[in-house]
Amino acid sequence: MFITLEGPEGSGKTSAVKIVVERLAKEGYSIIQTREPGGTPIAEQIRDVILDKANTALDPRAEALLYAASRRQHLVEKVWPAIKEGKIVICDRFLDSSLAYQGGARGLGVDEILNINLFATEGKWPDLTLLFDIDPRIGLERINKNANREVNRLDLEKLEFHLKVRETFLKLAKQYQDRYVIIDASMSIEEVAEATYKAIKDKLNAN
Numbered sequence: 001m002f003i004t005l006e007g008p009e010g011s012g013k014t015s016a017v018k019i020v021v022e023r024l025a026k027e028g029y030s031i032i033q034t035r036e037p038g039g040t041p042i043a044e045q046i047r048d049v050i051l052d053k054a055n056t057a058l059d060p061r062a063e064a065l066l067y068a069a070s071r072r073q074h075l076v077e078k079v080w081p082a083i084k085e086g087k088i089v090i091c092d093r094f095l096d097s098s099l100a101y102q103g104g105a106r107g108l109g110v111d112e113i114l115n116i117n118l119f120a121t122e123g124k125w126p127d128l129t130l131l132f133d134i135d136p137r138i139g140l141e142r143i144n145k146n147a148n149r150e151v152n153r154l155d156l157e158k159l160e161f162h163l164k165v166r167e168t169f170l171k172l173a174k175q176y177q178d179r180y181v182i183i184d185a186s187m188s189i190e191e192v193a194e195a196t197y198k199a200i201k202d203k204l205n206a207n
């Protein structure tokens with residue numbers, strides 16, 4: 001089972017899922033949590049290039065290709081082997097982030113970004129994608145309040161960019177209804193964690 005977490009900045013998805021992963025592990029599920037870009041040493045090196053605030057000259061298409069390259073490396077080295085061993089893999093961000101950020105907000109086109117990513121993923125899709133939906137105005141305010149979280153190159157984009165990210169995610173959720181579940185991330189962390197737990201359990205029980 002391959003589960004991906006998506007959403008605009010400051011949706012709290014990482015904190016909510018940490019709670020859920022611990023709960024599922026206690027119930028006896030074999031589960032790993034990972035993230036994109038990164039998740040393996042080579043993919044983390046690619047992440048550093050992408051998110052480095054000094055790389056203001058990074059070309060948008062080069063950026064999109066780097067995300068896809070990091071994705072590919074992570075799938076081959078970590079995600080697919082774990083799934084083969086029967087584990088549940090929960091990945092913080094995946095292909096849909098490229099569609100929303102590079103395709104939608106950056107304006108490269110969702111179809112174009114999908115094409116380069118299908119090469120990277122060999123056309124394999126997640127079983128379940130949780131969209132932690134939140135108004136970016138609230139999300140960005142949360143980030144700014146959280147002094148421990150490092151601000152990255154994409155956080156520095158204007159509000160308009162983040163509104164586009166959200167809009168594209170919501171379109172994708174409509175287009176791929178069979179794998180998407182939308183979670184209202186404006187709720188408290190406990191409520192978000194509960195809704196996340198329920199969505200994952202429903203999927204596990206359906207299989």
Ligand code: TYD
Pocket residue numbers: 008009010014035036037051067092093094095096097098099101102152154155
């Ligand atoms: P990260 O600090 O992991 O953000 P978050 O905690 O919000 O998940 O940084 C990842 C950033 O990269 C985030 O701004 C979203 C962006 N991103 C893309 O633009 N395209 C992608 O394909 C992926 C995976 C992430």
